[in-house]
Amino acid sequence: MPVILGIESSCDETSASVCVDGQILSNVIANQTIHEAYGGVVPELASRVHQQNIVPAVQQALLNAKVNKNDIDAVAFTRGPGLLGSLLVGVSFAKAFALAQKLPLIDINHMQAHILAHFIGDHKPVFPFLCLTVSGGHTQIVLVKDYFDMEVIGQTIDDAAGEAMDKTSKILGLPYPGGPLIDKYARLGNADAYKFPEPQIPGLDFSFSGLKTSILYFIRDNVAKNPDFISENLPDICASVEKRIVTILLNKLQKAAEANGIKQIALAGGVSANTGLRLGLQALCMEKGWESFIPKMEYCTDNAAMIAIAGHYKYLNGDFAGQEIAPLARMIF
Incomplete structure (x- = not known):
């Protein structure tokens, strides 16, 4: 019964999710309103706000799922594609969390995760x-x-x-x-x-x-x-x-x-x-x-639940990443 912490930070949503045995127990999304004044996402501002949001988002995801950080079996994160600065925040957090907790890392392709969001829930x-x-x-x-x-x-x-x-x-x-x-x-x-x-x-x-x-x-x-x-x-x-x-x-x-x-x-x-x-x-x-x-509306836009469910299936395959892994702004299947 793997417990997966999912991290998503490819653009301007900071999200964290907990998946237990293929069931999503929490999906916290912190949106960024700072970009409204510019008419679009400003990459540098996005990465800075990710730094502010990621720890509270993870804490809230664990709280909502009623899961302790010591219960987690692996950390899944978006490796790419996306804005490099935004990805770097999520990847760095995931690597640090995994290192501190002695957990395996699971790198996820953002676009594949969107597709695997269809495996959240019963209608698959x-x-x-x-x-x-x-x-x-x-x-x-x-x-x-x-x-x-x-x-x-x-x-x-x-x-x-x-x-x-x-x-x-x-x-x-x-x-x-x-x-x-x-x-x-x-x-x-x-x-x-x-x-x-x-x-x-x-x-x-x-x-x-x-x-x-x-x-x-x-x-x-x-x-x-x-x-x-x-x-x-x-x-x-x-x-x-x-x-x-x-x-x-x-x-x-x-x-x-x-x-x-x-x-x-x-x-x-x-x-x-x-x-x-x-x-x-x-x-x-x-x-x-x-x-x-x-998918349900909350799983259509960028979210960590899709990262966590993708991480669940990669965990079952034993497909893990090392601490040397880096984000990729451009990434294909």
Whole structure:
């Protein structure tokens, strides 16, 4: 019955979690509001706030799980990908904690952990399954053959879906973080009010740079004609942009599922919290007779529970890291 302490610090959330025998007992997330004034994450500030938050987050996670530090069997941590300074805080803490407690270390790939979040709780996909992993920095279709046997069969060739949403929110003058606000206003608007182009990228890869440019020009041209265009049409704009991003994602996902004959379809990453994408995936799977898997909201954005559950399965495999391990800002499967 392994007890795993999970540590996540890849971007601007400091998180700690305790997993006991594959069950998540706590998941503490400390968000950073300091970046709101800058309209995006400032890496140096993020790493400094991680230093302030990590000890209280771990203490609270242990308290919530009713677990003593002496009960822990291993420390799992995000090695990458992510912001190097942020990763360094989590990796350094994990190494120091493990050294002091004489515990093994388990390094975790952040993107694999997003996928393995589907193994928290009772509704778990069956191997093999497809996972659409979408965040501010990544957009991937992953063929998941086993817990750590994953193959990226499609990915963005430029920008990520979450970055496209964030860029749209900036163009519209919305405060940071803009993704949840796009979601909020989209629920109030007409998704067919405006048409945006769908990139014609062959195969299973994505592209969002052209879409971002078309949104920028669309807003620029309409504001030139009517300075109040954004305020008068904000819900319709958000709904239309969201619909295009969702259709780009789901069209490629459907193509991948049909090409591989897979009926178990999962969604992961920060953008998996988007209402339009969640509803769209459920509708697609219902139409095709597939089974959909979407994590609870608290496991969609960056969190340590997904690190802890990934650590659980690595612990069972005896897959440990040494004290010489270092963070990796860029990290593939």
